[in-house]
Amino acid sequence: MNLLRFDSEDAWVNGACALWTDRLRHNPRLKLCLPTGLTPTAIYGEMVRRVGAGLASFAEASIFALDEFGGLSAGSPGLTRNTLRRQLIDEIDLPLNAFHWLEVGTEDVDRTCERYDAAMADGLDLVLLGIGPNGHLGMNEPGTPADSRTRRVDLHESTIHGSARYFPELLPHQLPRWGITVGLEAILASKEVWLLATGSAKAPIVQRAFLGEVTPDIPASLLQRHGNCSVFVDAEAGALL
Numbered sequence: 001m002n003l004l005r006f007d008s009e010d011a012w013v014n015g016a017c018a019l020w021t022d023r024l025r026h027n028p029r030l031k032l033c034l035p036t037g038l039t040p041t042a043i044y045g046e047m048v049r050r051v052g053a054g055l056a057s058f059a060e061a062s063i064f065a066l067d068e069f070g071g072l073s074a075g076s077p078g079l080t081r082n083t084l085r086r087q088l089i090d091e092i093d094l095p096l097n098a099f100h101w102l103e104v105g106t107e108d109v110d111r112t113c114e115r116y117d118a119a120m121a122d123g124l125d126l127v128l129l130g131i132g133p134n135g136h137l138g139m140n141e142p143g144t145p146a147d148s149r150t151r152r153v154d155l156h157e158s159t160i161h162g163s164a165r166y167f168p169e170l171l172p173h174q175l176p177r178w179g180i181t182v183g184l185e186a187i188l189a190s191k192e193v194w195l196l197a198t199g200s201a202k203a204p205i206v207q208r209a210f211l212g213e214v215t216p217d218i219p220a221s222l223l224q225r226h227g228n229c230s231v232f233v234d235a236e237a238g239a240l241l
């Protein structure tokens, strides 16, 4: 595991984007899996700027959404696919058919998941991840086995309440209680994984995940066994490392 520590959030954003630009240059056909959440927002903004300035290109890349919330209308702004489109996809030169997202509204969710795994079957090059306060990755909550596939999952109560940040228009009882997530198997099989964390609230879970025991009870700890995982922290999130 590589620990990349930055003094400020600006340095963290620029550090991640410089490496991301580098990966795209070396492999223009980069196959990415991307999260939403508050953590990557500034990174996506900076990548949009870089593409606009001609410094980076996604013209031959492909992007898979990491997860999706269930039970909401397709237009809900907080859905992963809508957030990713707004913050990144619609602002860069990625062909629209190179953006893959999880359709939660279908009757046959299992088939949707099988198709998604099949589309990723030749392997991801780079997965970006946030980390939940309970150590979840995407919607892979504590207890998820390392060989889990893309599937429908029930969200933990803390994750449901935490998602209120993404759905300011919803009342607490309207928040999504389930979702579909890429499983840990595809994440752990990716050639490279970046775990992104900023702010003091993330410091305790970052410490447990990367200095503590490797256990499915903290899905992020499984990344300790990945041969090419980098943990990007600002000074606050990395304060206990």
Ligand code: PGA
Binding pocket: 036, 037, 038, 039, 040, 130, 131, 132, 133, 136, 137, 138, 162
């Ligand atoms: P955040 O969410 O980026 O909004 O903090 C991370 C997560 O819960 O996975």
